[in-house]
Amino acid sequence: MLSKTQSWAQVIILGATGAYFAANNLNGNITNYIAKKFIWLSWMAAALLLTLAIMRAAALLRGQTHDHAHEGGHHHAHATGWRGWIGLGIVALPVVFGLFVPSQPLDSRAIDGEISGDIGSIGTSQDEMIGIAPQERNVLDWLRAFSVEPDLNAFNGQEADVSGFVYRDARFEGDPARFMVARFVISCCVADAQAIGLVVSWPDGASLPDDSWVRIRGTFEAGEFDGMAPYPVLAAYDGTDGVQPIEQPDHPYLYP
Amino acid sequence: MSFADTIAVFSTRFLGIFIEAAPFLLLGTLTSGLIEAFVSHDDLVKVLPRHPLLATLLGGLMGFVFPVCECGVVPVTRRLYRKGLPTSAGIAFLLATPIVNPIVIASTYAAFHNRAPEIVYLRVGVALVVSVGIGLLFTFQKRAERLLRSPVPGGLSLSPSLAAAPLAVNPGAFPASGSANSGRMKLLPGLRHALTLAGEEFFEMGRYLIIGTLLATSTRFVITQGQLEDLATNPVNSVFVMQALAFILSICSTADAFVALDFANTFTLGSVLGFLTFGPMVDIKSTMMFLGVFRRRVVLYLILLPFLATTLIAVWVNLNVRF
Numbered sequence: 259m260l261s262k263t264q265s266w267a268q269v270i271i272l273g274a275t276g277a278y279f280a281a282n283n284l285n286g287n288i289t290n291y292i293a294k295k296f297i298w299l300s301w302m303a304a305a306l307l308l309t310l311a312i313m314r315a316a317a318l319l320r321g322q323t324h325d326h327a328h329e330g331g332h333h334h335a336h337a338t339g340w341r342g343w344i345g346l347g348i349v350a351l352p353v354v355f356g357l358f359v360p361s362q363p364l365d366s367r368a369i370d371g372e373i374s375g376d377i378g379s380i381g382t383s384q385d386e387m388i389g390i391a392p393q394e395r396n397v398l399d400w401l402r403a404f405s406v407e408p409d410l411n412a413f414n415g416q417e418a419d420v421s422g423f424v425y426r427d428a429r430f431e432g433d434p435a436r437f438m439v440a441r442f443v444i445s446c447c448v449a450d451a452q453a454i455g456l457v458v459s460w461p462d463g464a465s466l467p468d469d470s471w472v473r474i475r476g477t478f479e480a481g482e483f484d485g486m487a488p489y490p491v492l493a494a495y496d497g498t499d500g501v502q503p504i505e506q507p508d509h510p511y512l513y514p
Numbered sequence: 515m516s517f518a519d520t521i522a523v524f525s526t527r528f529l530g531i532f533i534e535a536a537p538f539l540l541l542g543t544l545t546s547g548l549i550e551a552f553v554s555h556d557d558l559v560k561v562l563p564r565h566p567l568l569a570t571l572l573g574g575l576m577g578f579v580f581p582v583c584e585c586g587v588v589p590v591t592r593r594l595y596r597k598g599l600p601t602s603a604g605i606a607f608l609l610a611t612p613i614v615n616p617i618v619i620a621s622t623y624a625a626f627h628n629r630a631p632e633i634v635y636l637r638v639g640v641a642l643v644v645s646v647g648i649g650l651l652f653t654f655q656k657r658a659e660r661l662l663r664s665p666v667p668g669g670l671s672l673s674p675s676l677a678a679a680p681l682a683v684n685p686g687a688f689p690a691s692g693s694a695n696s697g698r699m700k701l702l703p704g705l706r707h708a709l710t711l712a713g714e715e716f717f718e719m720g721r722y723l724i725i726g727t728l729l730a731t732s733t734r735f736v737i738t739q740g741q742l743e744d745l746a747t748n749p750v751n752s753v754f755v756m757q758a759l760a761f762i763l764s765i766c767s768t769a770d771a772f773v774a775l776d777f778a779n780t781f782t783l784g785s786v787l788g789f790l791t792f793g794p795m796v797d798i799k800s801t802m803m804f805l806g807v808f809r810r811r812v813v814l815y816l817i818l819l820p821f822l823a824t825t826l827i828a829v830w831v832n833l834n835v836r837f
Contacts, residue, residue: 268717279533291530303537306544310713317710349720351728352532359525367515368523445625445772448530449730449765514772 260342262318267346269315274353276307287361289509292447363510364442364451365469366425373425373440373453397422397441397456398512404490413478413490418456420492421473421504424466425455429484434464439474439492444511451511457483460494460501473502520735528731532724534766535585535799539723542586543715546593547708551699555598566602570649573603574642577615583767584612584794585723588803589715595658604658606649609820612767612794613641622790625771626778636831637790644791644823651819661812663805722806726799730764733798746777749832752785753825760793767794784832792824 260268279300282288288300390399397420404410425440438455442448458474459481466472474494481491494500515523562569580590591599591608599607612618619634626633655661699707745751756777765773774789781789796817804813 268713272713272716275536279536282533288533290526291533296534299537300533303533303540306537306540306712310709310716313706313709314713345717345721348724349717351724352529352536355525355529359521362522362526364523364526367519368526446765446768446770447534448527449534449763450770450773451530 264342264346265314265318267343269311269318271346271350271353272307272311272314274350276304276311278353278356279304279307282356282361286508289511290361290363290448293444293511293513294509295513296446363506364448364453365423366440367469368442368451369425369427369440369453373427373438373455392416393419396420396512397439397454398443398514400456401454410488410490411480414480416478417475418478418492419473419475420456421471421507422455423469423471423506425453426468435459435461436491437463437466439472442511443514445514454512456492457481457489458492458494458501461496462501466501466503471504471506473504474500476500524731524735527734528727531727531730531764531799535723535727536720538583538766538768539585539589539719540712540716542582542589543712543719544708545580545582545586546589546715547711548704549590549593549597550711551704551708553597554698557698558594558597558599562600562603566600566653567650569600570602570606570646570653573599573606573649574610574614574646576603576607577611577613577618580611581615581617582611583615583618584797584800585719585766585803587611588800588807589719592662592807595662599658600653601655601658601661602649602651602653604649605652605816606645608816609645609648609795610641613791614638614645618767618771618794621768622771625775629778633787633790636787640787640791640824640827641795644820644827645795647823648815648819651815661808663807663809719803719806722802723799726764726797726802729802730762730798733762746780746785747782749782749784750829752782753788753828753832756781756785756789757792757821757825757828760789761797763793764797764799765793770794782832783835784828784830787831788824788828791827792820795820795824 282291283297283300283304288297292300395403395418400418400420404413407413420439422439422441425438430436430438436457436459439458440453440455442451442453444451456474458476460466460474460476474492476492476494478490479493480488483489483491563572580587582590587608590611591604594607595601595604619638622634622637652661698704745755759777760770763773770793771790774786777789778786801813801817804816808816
């Protein structure tokens with residue numbers, strides 16, 4: 259059974275976790291963690307956690323802690339003493355991480371070489387591409403377009419306008435003008451995040467720091483990448499017409 | 515990567531899984547509390563068929579009544595045991611429900627829309643066969659409390675006690691049989707009692723969910739997906755790889771179909787099926803939650819039996835099914 263202090267610690271943890279969920283939803287950080295379509299679940303969790311905290315506090319104030327009446331003889335599932343504190347500490351971990359580690363979306367540091375610029379690795383069907391004008395396509399839409407078009411030279415000269423963060427790995431060494439404009443794709447939460455990217459070439463490419471967010475405008479031309487040829491490389495227009503630094507968007511991930 | 519970078523990525527991945535899973539765990543504990551307050555032992559006995567096979571089959575289909583995923587199903591199963599659910603039906607319910615429920619069927623259908631009916635039938639069919647089969651093995655152990663590790667908040671059905679229910683209304687309303695608090699409560703006190711229990715269970719189960727999430731997040735730093743994908747096309751290895759991936763990633767079953775879709779082009783059909791059936795039954799975080807509720811030997815069965823059964827079926831599919 260829990261001591262009175264531990265019972266109040268439960269109230270605080272429930273309340274703080276509920277407040278953390280609500281705060282994430284209000285300040286928009288929630289989209290660093292889960293897909294847009296599940297945000298309502300996070301609201302529901304906030305409401306439930308706060309309700310549970312209030313119920314528990316009310317019971318404690320009334321003096322009806324559940325540990326008053328165990329004459330029925332069953333011993334309680336909670337551990338006592340220091341073990342009880344460890345259990346409480348574990349449940350407090352999400353709030354601790356949430357408070358002390360600044361909230362950030364996944365970026366280059368989370369990729370570790372696992373980025374997909376492979377044509378055909380994105381599951382799609384022809385009809386998913388219909389209705390997205392080339393100018394409106396994001397990184398994911400373009401990779402899907404590549405995967406359903408048998409002749410990759412068909413993209414030569416097509417204009418694109420995409421945004422993402424700058425990513426480089428060993429495959430770009432020795433070619434400072436080239437980098438990837440990358441995004442993470444998530445269906446549910448960051449547990450299923452997949453990094454994808456388009457290869458960009460821009461004369462000033464070397465000036466762009468990794469993980470900085472950029473908007474790229476340019477046209478595709480036939481090139482090669484990682485042994486694949488022809489491979490559509492996005493040649494950005496010269497100067498700021500081609501590459502503009504931008505703020506990290508409100509929704510850093512793309513949803514399939 | 516520097517230590518600060520590792521912490522930053524770790525924190526995002528850890529909180530991502532927790533924020534996605536916590537609402538489902540809360541729904542599960544709330545459902546468990548509501549069952550405790552409003553479903554009586556007699557209600558359950560009336561509904562369940564006497565024949566063990568039929569009862570187990572019904573257990574496998576109860577996800578249509580309680581559509582919870584693998585985080586929510588653990589507290590609900592334990593609660594139903596307390597209400598007198600036969601062991602076999604409970605095991606079938608525990609293993610089948612994260613797959614055989616309307617939400618997961620709908621998300622699987624949405625993810626695989628161009629190959630939908632076949633994948634959905636296969637997923638649901640295999641899950642039912644495996645879970646009911648394993649459930650039937652548990653008919654040899656009639657007493658549910660022998661499977662469980664420690665008493666349930668609110669007491670097991672055999673320990674009549676109003677202890678955890680200080681708000682319980684009129685003791686006279688309970689059957690005199692001795693199973694005092696397995697009766698039905700009135701609306702308001704019942705709701706209050708359900709919420710109190712949900713709060714307790716959130717702490718009890720939350721611990722295991724969070725430890726599981728920490729383990730799953732850490733494993734991602736050690737084993738990368740690229741290392742596994744090299745084994746994608748072999749009919750046997752691909753199954754093990756996808757099962758390992760499902761176990762490690764610990765993605766909620768309501769959304770795992772979207773992830774499986776991503777592998778469907780590179781991996782064999784059987785291995786994708788293995789991912790979609792083994793993963794929701796057993797993954798790192800549900801293993802931790804099983805350990806909190808069931809005895810260790812039972813947890814071992816709950817991991818090994820679904821693993822063996824889904825492996826055999828998935829390999830068979832790889833060798834025999836084409837569409």
